[in-house]
Amino acid sequence: MSTPRFLTLPPGVTVLQIETEVGSFAALEALPVSGVAERWPALLVPGYTGSKEDFLAVLQTLAQAGRRVIAVDMRGQYETPGPDDPQAYTCASLGADVDAIAAYVGAGEPVHLLGHSFGGLVARETVLKGNAQLASFTLMSSGPAGIIGPRERAGRIMLTELPEHGIDYLWANRMEPDALRAGVPDDIVAFLRKRLLANSPAGLLAMADQVLNARDRVDDLAGSGLDLLVLYGEHDDGWPPVLQAEMAHRLSAECVVVPGSVHSPAVEAPETTAAALTRFWNAAESRLLQRG
Template sequence: MSTPRFLTLPPGVRSRRIETAVGAFAALEAIPVSGVPERRPALLVPGLTGSKEDFIAVLQTLAQSGRQVVAIDMRGQFETGGPDDRSAYTCAALGNDVDVLAQVIGHGAPVHLVGHSFGGLVTREAVIDGRTRFASYTLMSSGPAAIVGPRARAGRFMISELPEQGLEHMWHTRMEPEAMAAGVSDEIVAFLRKRLFANSVTGMFAMTEEVLSAADRCDELTQVEVPTLVLYGEHDDGWPPHMQAEMAHRLDADCVVVPGAAHSPAVEAPETTAAALIRFWNAAENPLRN
């Protein structure tokens, strides 16, 4: 579970809804405080139990590099509605949403794409399907296949308790105690509860099944010509760091390890994470990049 450190929107960041042919998506949009966006825009996609708010700490810095930056709630997440239909929450279906959103945000031109955790499994569908050309692609704290370790165990526990116990039980027995033990402020705890209960239960169940069963698609991803970055915290408790490093090697991708961060570098080390993304994006836009 990603835990935003604060919820106040910084200058240049606003809430909006993005209308597309496949529905409306809740988003946070950042633009430079002064001047106009002169570089390629970026689309940020959160993880399974996350939302657009997980990127608040990096949005202003990213936008100040001269670009529009948009973080979204995926279908069925927090403030984006979703149907009571499990097939709407497969990686392929959610990846189609990313395709459509990227085309709307970029007005047909390539955008930089970032997928965090489960969002990495979703966004790679959009990269692999070839219907949209991206300026670059970043896998943030994501992996080559199904999640492993403690977060996999948490996912299996979620699947076992959701049908019978529901969100209330999951909140009181796991999520709230974890937040309190981590010293999260009352304001953020209230937000986490609001976010959890706004999610589609069907969507959470289906997406959890997806993250626990995802196939390795690295070989397919290597066939796509797009500058790629693998970025993760040195203490990641999702996909182990060594697994993400191996994935970066297989993809012939740039690799950045964020010191001191765990599974949510944009929350835990926002300035380091934003600086790494800006360097990578600027290099990807350089026509002389090798």
């Protein structure tokens, strides 16, 4: 089978295997095609059932602003294997993994951390743990606590049907029909199937429980001292936009609404999203350097 068109790696983007003290993680690394990576690096963490490929459309643009950008598969996702132990997939455990990855990515420099959807809840734990050397934190299409709305229903279906029927059943009877009704191209549907079936079943179950039942830690995050950005699509069908706007207010965070986007701004509006991130990251760096 040929490689889906959207999976063709842009110039400057390569496959990377990250080795840490807590394990090995599949990643994509983007570097400037011209010039050097003179700015602090960025680490991008995907959401539930997602992967590093969810950031493919923004990697080259982000790197061209002069920084190294790395997107990863979390433990149990797609090309990063995971154990059968459900405790390996709590937000706290996955956040500790991200902590180790951030240390690798930064190599002594502060790192701009971004978490998409469930990845935001995970990366929030990295921030709150306080060990990582971070330059900023972005919550992309993420929320203050457990997910609500249409995507909550999808998570509950996963919890009830996966143990009884398995991943193949869920793909054939739930996810593939949804993708086809939405007009997703055949090559992308083929990739989505391959990715879902590569996930750890234990991880899918445990992460579903985590994304549904996460507790509100906004007040804790507000005291992190980091520059914070809340970025989401104007039509988000995960956490409602009004809830994310309220979270940004509680965090005293910058808030960016991406016009026309739903739950995946990096896919649906890559240039707008990359421009907003680059501006925020550059400003955060300037503020940190001024503070000495």
